[in-house]
Amino acid sequence: MKRKVTLKQIARELDVSISTVSKSLRNSPEISEDTRQKVQAFAKLYNYKPNNIALSLKNKKTKTIGIIIPEIVHHFFATVISGIEQVANENGYNVIVCLSDESFDKEVINMEMLATGSIDGFIMSLSKETQLKKDFHHIVEVINQGMPVVMFDRITNDVFCDKVIIDDQMAAYEAVEYLINKGFKKVALVTTVDYVSVGKLRTEGYLKALRDNNMMAEEDMIVKIEDIDNCSVKIERLLEEQKPDAIFAVNELFAVTCIKLAAKMGVNVPDDLSVIGFTDGIISQFSSPAITTVSQNGIKMGRSAAKMLIDRLEMEEEDEHYRTEVIETHLVERESTPTL
Amino acid sequence: MKRKVTLKQIARELDVSISTVSKSLRNSPEISEDTRQKVQAFAKLYNYKPNNIALSLKNKKTKTIGIIIPEIVHHFFATVISGIEQVANENGYNVIVCLSDESFDKEVINMEMLATGSIDGFIMSLSKETQLKKDFHHIVEVINQGMPVVMFDRITNDVFCDKVIIDDQMAAYEAVEYLINKGFKKVALVTTVDYVSVGKLRTEGYLKALRDNNMMAEEDMIVKIEDIDNCSVKIERLLEEQKPDAIFAVNELFAVTCIKLAAKMGVNVPDDLSVIGFTDGIISQFSSPAITTVSQNGIKMGRSAAKMLIDRLEMEEEDEHYRTEVIETHLVERESTPTL
DNA sequence: CTGAAAGCGCTTACAG
DNA sequence: CTGAAAGCGCTTACAG
Numbered sequence: 001m002k003r004k005v006t007l008k009q010i011a012r013e014l015d016v017s018i019s020t021v022s023k024s025l026r027n028s029p030e031i032s033e034d035t036r037q038k039v040q041a042f043a044k045l046y047n048y049k050p051n052n053i054a055l056s057l058k059n060k061k062t063k064t065i066g067i068i069i070p071e072i073v074h075h076f077f078a079t080v081i082s083g084i085e086q087v088a089n090e091n092g093y094n095v096i097v098c099l100s101d102e103s104f105d106k107e108v109i110n111m112e113m114l115a116t117g118s119i120d121g122f123i124m125s126l127s128k129e130t131q132l133k134k135d136f137h138h139i140v141e142v143i144n145q146g147m148p149v150v151m152f153d154r155i156t157n158d159v160f161c162d163k164v165i166i167d168d169q170m171a172a173y174e175a176v177e178y179l180i181n182k183g184f185k186k187v188a189l190v191t192t193v194d195y196v197s198v199g200k201l202r203t204e205g206y207l208k209a210l211r212d213n214n215m216m217a218e219e220d221m222i223v224k225i226e227d228i229d230n231c232s233v234k235i236e237r238l239l240e241e242q243k244p245d246a247i248f249a250v251n252e253l254f255a256v257t258c259i260k261l262a263a264k265m266g267v268n269v270p271d272d273l274s275v276i277g278f279t280d281g282i283i284s285q286f287s288s289p290a291i292t293t294v295s296q297n298g299i300k301m302g303r304s305a306a307k308m309l310i311d312r313l314e315m316e317e318e319d320e321h322y323r324t325e326v327i328e329t330h331l332v333e334r335e336s337t338p339t340l
Numbered sequence: 341m342k343r344k345v346t347l348k349q350i351a352r353e354l355d356v357s358i359s360t361v362s363k364s365l366r367n368s369p370e371i372s373e374d375t376r377q378k379v380q381a382f383a384k385l386y387n388y389k390p391n392n393i394a395l396s397l398k399n400k401k402t403k404t405i406g407i408i409i410p411e412i413v414h415h416f417f418a419t420v421i422s423g424i425e426q427v428a429n430e431n432g433y434n435v436i437v438c439l440s441d442e443s444f445d446k447e448v449i450n451m452e453m454l455a456t457g458s459i460d461g462f463i464m465s466l467s468k469e470t471q472l473k474k475d476f477h478h479i480v481e482v483i484n485q486g487m488p489v490v491m492f493d494r495i496t497n498d499v500f501c502d503k504v505i506i507d508d509q510m511a512a513y514e515a516v517e518y519l520i521n522k523g524f525k526k527v528a529l530v531t532t533v534d535y536v537s538v539g540k541l542r543t544e545g546y547l548k549a550l551r552d553n554n555m556m557a558e559e560d561m562i563v564k565i566e567d568i569d570n571c572s573v574k575i576e577r578l579l580e581e582q583k584p585d586a587i588f589a590v591n592e593l594f595a596v597t598c599i600k601l602a603a604k605m606g607v608n609v610p611d612d613l614s615v616i617g618f619t620d621g622i623i624s625q626f627s628s629p630a631i632t633t634v635s636q637n638g639i640k641m642g643r644s645a646a647k648m649l650i651d652r653l654e655m656e657e658e659d660e661h662y663r664t665e666v667i668e669t670h671l672v673e674r675e676s677t678p679t680l
Numbered sequence: 681c682t683g684a685a686a687g688c689g690c691t692t693a694c695a696g
Numbered sequence: 697c698t699g700a701a702a703g704c705g706c707t708t709a710c711a712g
Binding site for chain 1: 456
Binding site: 019050055057 | 704705706707
């Protein structure tokens with residue numbers, strides 16, 4: 001077992017000073033061609049690599065990005081990480097991932113843990129609990145300490161920082177209008193509880209689309225789901241009692257659940273019922289029928305967030321001007337809506 | 341903007357030495373009750389937190405685990421990360437994630453990048469290209485430097501280290517035997533190319549199950565898929581020409597693809613064709629019909645891998661004895677196989 | 681051209 | 697009880 005070699009050891013071995021070794025390896029012009037070559041050859045032989053931690057301490061930057069997301073076993077978030085990782089890698093950054101598990105406390109703990117030196121900046125999406133509590137002191141604090149934060153998807157307007165979002169309201173509006181234009185008269189909504197920012201915005205888009213088309217929004221046609229695990233009853237009741245001819249669901253789990261429950265009740269999708277989901281994930285692609293959905297390009301969101309963060313990290317002067325980037329969405333037509 | 345406060349600043353502020361501040365905060369008995377309280381109060385007021393990087397350099401451990409996996413947009417791997425993260429968190433560790441993108445070079449680069457001080461140990465699953473090349477020098481090197489590595493799922497026997505796997509061959513054997521016991525006579529296999537270790541083992545399990553039941557393994561009943569994106573032709577040909585009554589697919593993507601293609605050809609699952617997949621992911625759960633599958637508990641594998649790594653990191657003496665943990669699997673019966 | 685010194689932020693054995 | 701010193705591994709302004 002040969003342990004990692006340090007400058008000190010090389011210096012001792014070659015009988016020169018540590019400074020000389022360091023400078024040689026960095027090709028400083030101060031050093032004679034001769035010693036430089038000698039040192040470099042030796043370093044190569046022993047596979048010397050500078051210690052990242054020492055560099056971080058010295059340079060006061062770690063070249064790593066902290067990501068805090070609610071969960072990773074969720075296609076959309078995995079997709080965003082993938083995008084972040086691409087850009088991070090291209091720029092010599094690493095990525096450290098923490099999961100809040102939708103818990104406020106875990107989000108706070110993770111942020112504090114990372115904020116003390118481990119990373120240069122954050123990319124995050126709020127936990128449900130944080131959105132419910134509307135307590136963002138941990139984020140504001142980090143920003144005040146001079147550490148940049150980029151929020152994506154589940155954001156809040158109460159914190160000033162860079163953001164990457166989609167236009168949730170508009171995207172929902174377009175999806176619902178698409179259904180209306182197909183001639184559907186009873187378009188139901190399956191959405192989240194209101195405190196989830198994106199759910200709320202998508203709900204608003206739904207309402208607006210109905211309004212603009214002179215259709216009444218009926219309370220009974222809207223199902224708000226708190227917890228995916230026991231949502232079946234509510235959806236079944238919707239299908240039975242309201243008999244909608246189309247459903248707009250604010251995520252793909254809701255959409256596929258609607259389709260499965262409909263099938264169980266003998267309601268055929270798309271013949272008797274059309275369904276549009278949100279987030280173009282693996283479920284939408286592979287469910288039968290494949291689900292028409294609002295695509296939300298996670299890779300792109302991740303790449304964009306990483307770019308914004310790195311730009312800010314490598315900026316010369318501080319810039320108090322924050323940007324919000326809106327990633328475009330579009331409707332992916334598949335089998336859960338009629339083809340003409 | 342109030343920047344992070346350091347021991348030095350507290351010391352200056354309170355007009356004591358840095359050592360005194362440090363000791364006070366760590367409740368050293370050397371320090372008088374009086375100054376200790378004073379220092380602690382002040383530190384609390386200014387929200388002092390020791391700098392992780394400085395601690396890492398001093399202690400020569402970073403309390404972070406490096407994860408290298410082929411991709412993250414893959415339910416199984418996301419699941420494993422989630423399990424690792426749980427145990428890491430419980431033990432005060434962070435998790436740094438790198439993706440090899442199935443590329444040997446990226447795997448090597450990422451390992452070297454992390455190995456130089458950033459982390460205390462690795463948890464990894466090999467990229468396809470690495471398995472194809474059978475070049476593991478980067479892993480051996482890291483281990484020789486004294487940095488522990490735990491491999492999971494896609495492993496190799498050519499490297500000595502801790503491992504977490506399932507018994508792929510046995511699990512496949514059981515799945516195929518299950519089909520045979522149901523009375524199916526023409527059980528086809530949809531698998532990966534041979535160099536993917538888990539694919540190969542599952543293939544062997546399939547062959548053994550046939551053999552043990554006095555059934556002939558026919559070449560035409562076995563489809564080996566290199567690349568998911570253009571596998572349709574091969575599977576369609578299998579369905580058309582061989583008309584299997586059951587298919588064992590070595591992952592859920594293959595399984596769902598078989599079902600979708602069968603549906604397109606008017607072959608009903610499970611009435612005309614039974615399908616069993618592998619890896620109990622989101623696709624198996626939500627596809628229609630839901631897919632009977634060999635569950636491979638990613639969370640458990642992740643937890644176990646993290647536990648093994650942390651145990652080794654916190655072990656007093658070096659232990660040259662490596663363990664291989666086998667996580668149990670079981671068949672989850674769903675709609676793609678007959679119910680009786 | 682080379683090396684000693686200071687410093688990044690911390691801890692701890694040792695001296696006073 | 698307090699503080700100076702050494703050290704983790706590195707870089708760089710400065711002296712010689």
